[in-house]
Amino acid sequence: MIQLIEKQFGGTGKIIVQGHRGALGHVPENTLPSFEAGYKMGADVLELDVHLSADNQLVVMHDPEVSRTTNGTGRIKDMTVKQIKELDAGIHFSEKYANTRVPLLSEVLEWAKDKIPLIIEIKGDPFPAPGIEKMVVDEVTKFDMLDKVLVISFYHESVKKIKEYSSILTGILYTGRPIDPVQMTRQANADSFRCYWKYLHADDIKMAHEAGMWVSCWGADTEEDFAQVAEIGIDSIGCNYPDRLRKWLDERNLGIR
Numbered sequence: 001m002i003q004l005i006e007k008q009f010g011g012t013g014k015i016i017v018q019g020h021r022g023a024l025g026h027v028p029e030n031t032l033p034s035f036e037a038g039y040k041m042g043a044d045v046l047e048l049d050v051h052l053s054a055d056n057q058l059v060v061m062h063d064p065e066v067s068r069t070t071n072g073t074g075r076i077k078d079m080t081v082k083q084i085k086e087l088d089a090g091i092h093f094s095e096k097y098a099n100t101r102v103p104l105l106s107e108v109l110e111w112a113k114d115k116i117p118l119i120i121e122i123k124g125d126p127f128p129a130p131g132i133e134k135m136v137v138d139e140v141t142k143f144d145m146l147d148k149v150l151v152i153s154f155y156h157e158s159v160k161k162i163k164e165y166s167s168i169l170t171g172i173l174y175t176g177r178p179i180d181p182v183q184m185t186r187q188a189n190a191d192s193f194r195c196y197w198k199y200l201h202a203d204d205i206k207m208a209h210e211a212g213m214w215v216s217c218w219g220a221d222t223e224e225d226f227a228q229v230a231e232i233g234i235d236s237i238g239c240n241y242p243d244r245l246r247k248w249l250d251e252r253n254l255g256i257r
Contacts, residue, residue: 216234
């Protein structure tokens, strides 16, 4: 369970492997094949993104519009699930993945329920859709995964709302070097802060651990990157190549397994 993973291992020197959008370096991002690949490659947890469709369904996609990762065009908030499900979410990546469909959050939760914890990022266009936080909580509750999910967002108000509705663990996202990331995390009533890896300093992580928080990063994909963030005490790494990170950690006995 992610509560045990992040709370138990934060500050211990052990590092959690996050499959970023599944295993986006190998498989079309935010698709069921990508999540399956990340799981098989040894990720401890899988990260995904959600937007709200025109007919109020939670759609798993990073961008607010569909053209980068599918063969269609349009904004998710203006499209129905029927329209989104007609799109090919694999052909841009490789013909091998032709006819891969965009999943709903419910489909990913159903697949992951007895396999692996999830990190759900709430996205916006330009801001999160009204009510999306409660919808995420309701969907996670429906699949009895409140203790197997962590919700994150760059929109810290959304993170705060999640805690108002549930006991789900949360984290704030940011890019940059705030003066006091711990205070920023507290303002959102969050449990962790999560930053692009190049902005993190050992002092930030020390502050977090002293406050009973943990720290995650994303964007670290090479052995040199892994070494730098491990040295400053990172607790988890969102990686596009979870197999690379798994191998690197296992060789140094730095993983949680």
